[in-house]
Structure formats: structure tokens, C-alpha cells
Amino acid sequence: MPHNIFPPRPVSGTAIAIALAVQATLRETAEISGLGLHTGTRVNIRLVPAPPATGLVFRRTDLNNFQIEASTRHVAKLSYATTLMKRGVLVSTVEHLLSALYGLRVDNLYIELDSIELPIIDGSALEFVRLIEEAGLEYQPAGRQMLRVLKPVEVRRGEKWIGIYPDDAFTVEYEIEFEHPAIGRQRLELEITPESYRQEIAPARTFGFYQEAQALLRSGLIRGGSLENAIVLDSTGVLNDHLRFPDEFVRHKILDLIGDLSLLGAQLLGRVRAFRAGHALHAALIARLLKEPDAYRIEREEAGARLKA
Numbered sequence: 001m002p003h004n005i006f007p008p009r010p011v012s013g014t015a016i017a018i019a020l021a022v023q024a025t026l027r028e029t030a031e032i033s034g035l036g037l038h039t040g041t042r043v044n045i046r047l048v049p050a051p052p053a054t055g056l057v058f059r060r061t062d063l064n065n066f067q068i069e070a071s072t073r074h075v076a077k078l079s080y081a082t083t084l085m086k087r088g089v090l091v092s093t094v095e096h097l098l099s100a101l102y103g104l105r106v107d108n109l110y111i112e113l114d115s116i117e118l119p120i121i122d123g124s125a126l127e128f129v130r131l132i133e134e135a136g137l138e139y140q141p142a143g144r145q146m147l148r149v150l151k152p153v154e155v156r157r158g159e160k161w162i163g164i165y166p167d168d169a170f171t172v173e174y175e176i177e178f179e180h181p182a183i184g185r186q187r188l189e190l191e192i193t194p195e196s197y198r199q200e201i202a203p204a205r206t207f208g209f210y211q212e213a214q215a216l217l218r219s220g221l222i223r224g225g226s227l228e229n230a231i232v233l234d235s236t237g238v239l240n241d242h243l244r245f246p247d248e249f250v251r252h253k254i255l256d257l258i259g260d261l262s263l264l265g266a267q268l269l270g271r272v273r274a275f276r277a278g279h280a281l282h283a284a285l286i287a288r289l290l291k292e293p294d295a296y297r298i299e300r301e302e303a304g305a306r307l308k309a
């Protein structure tokens with residue numbers, strides 16, 4: 001186990017620069033249980049610290065610790081959730097936990113689960129953030145891998161579109177438009193840092209329409225769905241007591257986008273702009289970016305140099 005080099009909450013500018021430059025895992029193992037949104041099955045999760053350059057790796061403990069790396073090459077299905085598959089073995093609804101790990105910049109971790117689907121908890125990433133912060137971050141003596149966008153890449157499908165552009169920070173501009181009185185047009189622009197992720201994005205819950213719920217149930221989906229783990233809308237308003245933000249809907253879309261971007265396996269230096277996008281369009285953008293070698297560059301921070309500075 002790598003020793004702890006830095007305190008968990010850096011305060012000085014130099015310490016923050018180092019925390020951004022080196023890889024991180026959790027300081028200790030953390031556990032959480034809950035129900036899968038689609039399967040309705042109970043699942044136990046253990047987040048286990050991993051050595052540098054491991055990445056985020058799922059382990060199905062019910063299948064001999066079969067490993068599925070959180071990578072674009074294992075993306076299998078994108079309807080209503082992101083599912084990873086390797087040699088026929090699935091792990092589904094991965095995007096909220098991956099979002100929390102990417103948002104808080106945890107690079108290396110084994111994610112053990114004893115069933116097919118991650119727990120939905122309250123439909124947001126809040127409990128995952130609490131879990132990560134309780135365990136604490138352990139900084140590791142290895143440079144963090146960054147993916148720098150060098151030129152614009154865009155994907156359009158009718159009115160929906162998404163693009164990625166050069167930027168020195170990880171920034172998101174997201175806009176949604178639903179013909180529904182509780183949603184309408186919502187737009188948010190945000191630089192994604194661990195602090196902004198925790199405050200502005202992690203609490204935003206997933207949402208669904210009551211009218212669509214019966215059809216989803218007939219297709220074997222959302223068996224674990226309830227007002228406890230999603231914002232549910234009928235034709236006129238929200239069935240839950242209250243919203244956590246007036247624009248909670250667009251914030252959750254950003255939460256999902258961050259989870260999908262985690263599959264890049266490197267911290268993004270670029271600006272994503274999305275209009276009425278979703279998991280399928282997020283994945284299409286990532287696939288197109290990675291197919292254009294001159295559109296991005298992988299950079300590795302020099303941990304040694306930064307440590308001495």
C-alpha cells in the first residue's frame with residue numbers, strides 16, 4: 001500500500017497543484033449497500049484502494065472476482081443507464097458512482113459488487129461522495145494522466161448535439177429542453193472541480209416521467225424505482241415533495257455526462273457543450289474523439305518534478 005504523502009484537504013496553492021498532478025486512491029476500504037434501480041436486486045459494494053495505474057476496475061465477487069475495467073472499450077448498452085460488458089459479463093448502472101469518482105478525482109480503485117447492478121441509493125451521487133470523503137483520499141507517487149483536447153469534435157443527431165473543445169480546465173456547458181412545465185429550458189455552465197462537483201452536481205437526482213414508468217416496468221426496467229430514488233413527473237408537475245435545485249434536471253444530466261467521461265481513463269482538459277444530449281450521445285462523442293488521434297493528446301503530469309518543487 002502506498003504511504004500517504006499529502007494531507008486529504010490541501011490548503012496551500014502548491015499543495016493543490018500537487019493534488020491535481022498526482023494519482024489518488026482511497027485511504028481505506030469503504031462499503032455501501034442498496035437496491036438496483038432496474039433489477040430491484042439488493043447489492044453490496046466495497047470500494048478497495050488500488051495501486052497507481054490500476055484505473056477504476058469493477059470486480060463481480062459473485063463471479064469469482066471477474067474484472068471489468070471502466071473503459072470505453074467495454075461500453076455495452078446505453079438505454080436508461082450505462083452498462084459495461086466484458087466476455088458476456090455485465091455490470092450495469094455504473095454512471096453515478098463513476099461520476100462521483102471522476103468528479104472527486106479518484107484515479108485508482110477496485111469496485112467490488114456481488115450482483116449485476118450498482119445501487120441507485122437516492123438517485124444522485126451524494127452518498128457516493130460521502131463514502132469517498134469518509135474514506136479519504138490517498139495521493140500516490142505517480143503522475144496523473146490527462147487528456148487534452150486539441151481541436152473541436154462534434155456529433156449531431158437531429159436537434160440534439162454535443163461537442164468537445166480545447167480548454168485549460170475541465171468545463172461543461174449543458175442545456176436541456178423538455179416541453180414540461182416543471183422543466184422547460186435549463187442551462188448550466190460550470191468548471192468541474194472536486195469542490196464544484198460536491199456542491200453543485202452530486203446532489204442532483206435522476207428523473208423520470210410517470211407516464212413512461214408503466215412501459216419501462218413492462219420491459220423489465222426500473223423494478224426498484226420509487227419516489228425515494230428519482231424525481232418523478234406527471235403531466236403537470238413533480239410528484240416528490242421538493243426539488244434540491246430549481247434546475248436539478250440539467251445538473252443531473254451533467255452528473256451523468258461526468259460518469260460517461262470517466263470511461264476515458266484520464267482527466268479531461270477540455271470543454272464539453274451539450275444540447276438535449278444523453279448517454280447515447282455522450283458515448284458517441286467519446287468514440288468519435290478517440291477515433292481522431294490529432295484531436296487530443298495524452299499528457300502525464302511529472303509527479304517527481306512537482307513533488308520536489
Ligand SMILES: [Zn+2]
Binds near residue numbers: 096252
Ligand atoms: Zn443518471
